Amino acid sequence: MVLRSVAFGTMMAAAIVPASAKVASHPVADAQALEMAKKAIAFRSVRGPGNQTPQTLAYIKDQLVAGGFSPSDVTITPVDDTAYMIARWPGSDPKAKPLVISGHMDVVEAKPADWQRDPFTPVVENGYLFGRGATDMKFDGAIAVAALIELKREGYKPRRDIIIEFSGDEETTMKTGKIIADKLRNADIVLNIDGGGGVLDEVTGKPRYFTWQGAEKSYSDFQMTVTNPGGHSSAPRKVNAIYELSAALLRIGAYRFKPEVNDLTRASLTESAKYETPEIGAAMRAFAANPEDQAAIETLAADPATVGRIGTTCVATLISGGHAENALPQRATANINCRIFPGHKPADIMAELARVANDPAVTFKDVTEGSVATAASPVRADFVGAVKKALGSVYPGVPVFPSQASGASDSMWFRANGVDSYGASPMFTKASEDFSHGLNERAPIANVAPSITYYMSLFSDLSN
Ligand SMILES: [Zn+2]
The missing domain is CATH 3.30.70.360 (Alpha-Beta Plaits)
Known part of the structure; x- marks a missing residue:
């Protein structure tokens, strides 16, 4: 609570949350999410000797059980030097296919000598949580767990089973992600909280737009x-x-694969065009309208930031x-x-x-x-409706559109099994402050309160 009033007061003043937003208040969950994120960051869950992923998961299990999950519904399974967790909140309709919330608790290696602060000692400073995993993705995971516990606290009863799972080697071999996806192949839908997300304006710090991820190369x-x-x-x-x-x-080196679009990239190029330079924006619109537009292809293929989006x-x-x-x-x-x-x-x-x-x-x-090649997930009306409603409740008026990732996540294993999976993290950061996998990783803690509200809305809408 002390943390919230001090740190959040500063961030609210910075107007990262629009003044018009009536963000529901969940102070207990907000405080719990930040505390859990700090504890999780302190575990060195890096592949190799001394990998503390199993300890991280044991800590998350304790939190879920204290929050009302039955101990027998939360299983942790060791695999090599890591482990994975599957936690089930049983729904009222045993025939309904589950809602799966997917993340991971391993992190990329971090050498303390290269960092300004120790990567495995969480620090809250100037409105940011610093530490390995702050953006990828222990903070996200902690917020999602706290949101589920808050739903239980408020007496919510899901119709579908809600399953939250964390893999233990997403950053390296991705072996546990495949095991989990094979066990949960009857899922109705997967929310991957390690994908998608929002972008803050570099100058004002206000939310510019939000993307959900429905496909990956x-x-x-x-x-x-x-x-x-x-x-x-x-x-x-x-x-x-x-x-x-x-x-x-x-x-x-001289060869170019045939440029192409799908429903997701067409929407993504068209809607994100306005956030680009006029030249790139115009080329993105022209290519989305006609993927054989040679001038647009030349412009987009010449830019490392866009060449991967067109084929x-x-x-x-x-x-x-x-x-x-x-x-x-x-x-x-x-x-x-x-x-x-x-x-x-x-x-x-x-x-x-x-x-x-x-x-x-x-x-x-x-x-x-x-790695395995997968098709794009469909643009599902129930998912898109729920995500727009959830985001609109905390960031009204902020544009929401789809994206396609350039690399693979655990969604790959679900999509390979024919299960629709969507990256839907509510974390907003400045593009210049994305330090995932890099040095001095950090995330704005002003994300906590809106993210709790967003997740509670999304999880309940997709499980009722
Ligand atoms: Zn990740």
């Missing part, structure tokens, strides 16, 4: 290899593994070859990393790369680990 790594008999470097042959690989790489991209990321300074290379290899537009099979993209390389001496191999 799939991640693939393809290894290109050229082998050659080799020989002495004093007697070069016409055919050289390094030259052959280099020539193929140049052809791939599949593949790029060389690693290269190695040869075995001695004075020998002809017997082998040369390169890694091509692709971000594949929804709707394509990795095998088809690899075949397309092989056609472009246009040299039978260059072999291709899919060396992707822990």
Whole structure:
């Protein structure tokens, strides 16, 4: 409570929450969310020796049980050096398919020597919560747990089961996310609280827009290899593994996959165009209207921030070859990393790369680990309606539109099982302050009160 009155008072004055918003008050849940986030950040839930993901989950389980969950409905399952948690709030209709709330409690490695503050000592300062996991995604997770406990406290009775689950290796192998999605393949809908989110204006700090994430590009790594008999470097042959690989790489570097749109990216490009420079904005609108507009394609393909939004991209990321300074290379290899537009099979993209390389001496191999290609989730009226209502109750008038992510999240495993999954985190941050995976990660604590209200509205609307 002390925290709330001091820190929140400052942030409210900064007008991050619009003055007109009548945000329902849940002071107990607000305080609990911040306390839980701090405790969770203090656990070093990083892959490898001493991974404290299981302890983080045990702490979350204690909070859920203290908040009214039956201990037998909250299971923590160890896997390798990590663990995952599935917690069930039984609904009144056993035939109704569950609502799943999905997150993760592992974090990316953080080296204390590089940080201004210790990454695993949570600090609240100047209206921000600092620490590894503040944005990705222990703070989000704590707020969602506190919102569920507040719904229980208020006597809410869901019709569907509400399941909240946290995977334990989303940032690395993504093994537990797949196990969870396979166990919960009967879900009606998944809210991934590690995706989507809002953007604050860089100058005023006010909310500009909010996006929910309904699709993600799939991640693939393809290894290109050229082998050659080799020989002495004093007697070069016409055919050289390094030259052959280099020539193929140049052809791939010059190649552009056919630009494309889907329902999600069309809406995303059209509606986010107004937040871009006039040139980029105009190109985004023109491309959304006609994905064959060459001028628009040239503009968007030239900008690293937009090239990935208009189709599949593949790029060389690693290269190695040869075995001695004075020998002809017997082998040369390169890694091509692709971000594949929804709707394509990795095998088809690899075949397309092989056609472009246009040299039978260059072999291709899919060396992707822990990723699967998925289609976009449909634009579901019940989800879109619930998210607009929930967000409108705390940030009235702030535009809400869909987005497609450039990388993979745990949603991938649900979508691969045919379950609709949507990134719907209510966290608002400035684009310049997104330090996920980076140094000095932090999130504005003014997010807590509106996020609790938002989650309570969204969770109840989608489970009743
Ligand atoms: Zn994450």
